[in-house]
Amino acid sequence: MGMHGSKPRRQAQVLMLGLDQSGKSTLLYKLKYNESVVTVPTVGFNVETLDTERSSPGLTIWDVGGQRKMRPHWKHHYADTAGLVFVVDSAEAGRLDEARKELHRVLKYESLRGIPLVVLANKQDLCGAFSPEEVCRRLEVRRQCEGRRPWFIQPSSGITGAGLEEGFRRMVYLMKTPLRQTQADIQVKMKSKSFRITALLCG
Numbered sequence: 321m322g323m324h325g326s327k328p329r330r331q332a333q334v335l336m337l338g339l340d341q342s343g344k345s346t347l348l349y350k351l352k353y354n355e356s357v358v359t360v361p362t363v364g365f366n367v368e369t370l371d372t373e374r375s376s377p378g379l380t381i382w383d384v385g386g387q388r389k390m391r392p393h394w395k396h397h398y399a400d401t402a403g404l405v406f407v408v409d410s411a412e413a414g415r416l417d418e419a420r421k422e423l424h425r426v427l428k429y430e431s432l433r434g435i436p437l438v439v440l441a442n443k444q445d446l447c448g449a450f451s452p453e454e455v456c457r458r459l460e461v462r463r464q465c466e467g468r469r470p471w472f473i474q475p476s477s478g479i480t481g482a483g484l485e486e487g488f489r490r491m492v493y494l495m496k497t498p499l500r501q502t503q504a505d506i507q508v509k510m511k512s513k514s515f516r517i518t519a520l521l522c523g
């Protein structure tokens with residue numbers, strides 16, 4: 321439900337994927353309710369809406385369970401997806417290889433061709449977490465995406481909330497921006513205040 325008048329908001333579907341325990345449910349509830357919640361492994365999916373600037377579509381975020389047995393179901397959510405957020409536990413060195421393989425598998429799907437990717441290098445609050453640059457390198461994001469889809473790596477923490485709004489603002493921006501725009505251009509434009517996202521309680 322929109323809170324800005326009677327006209328219904330356009331909604332863009334954003335799919336949030338990542339290995340189990342990467343922090344998807346935690347960051348979704350932090351972003352939406354500014355609350356830290358005790359999460360249980362997602363069986364099925366969580367759906368939340370985030371309100372954005374009037375000129376941008378609202379975002380419907382699908383958090384699909386990341387456990388191994390859930391991953392074959394990810395593909396059922398690909399149709400109508402306008403953006404992909406891939407969440408990585410930056411502090412879990414032992415699972416970055418598994419995360420890379422899952423990310424590459426997802427990016428191969430025809431129905432996700434060309435759509436923007438934001439990688440959240442999550443759990444940056446933990447000591448020893450890899451930098452976003454290192455996460456980017458280990459996931460081979462540049463090689464997978466350059467020239468094919470707009471992408472961005474955003475450091476974040478689902479516990480402190482750092483980087484979460486920025487990550488989803490980047491997504492809104494990337495959804496509106498032609499692929500040919502450079503990363504440098506994106507950084508300049510992202511300083512504009514017009515991409516503010518506020519959490520909106522729905523339903």
Ligand code: GDP
Binds near residue numbers: 341347444446
């Ligand atoms: P999901 O399986 O990807 O949905 O992961 P959860 O949201 O259930 O989080 C898994 C565990 O990681 C929980 O114990 C969270 O409290 C913890 N966690 C999630 N995000 C962060 C973070 O940014 N920093 C830290 N330190 N812990 C986190």
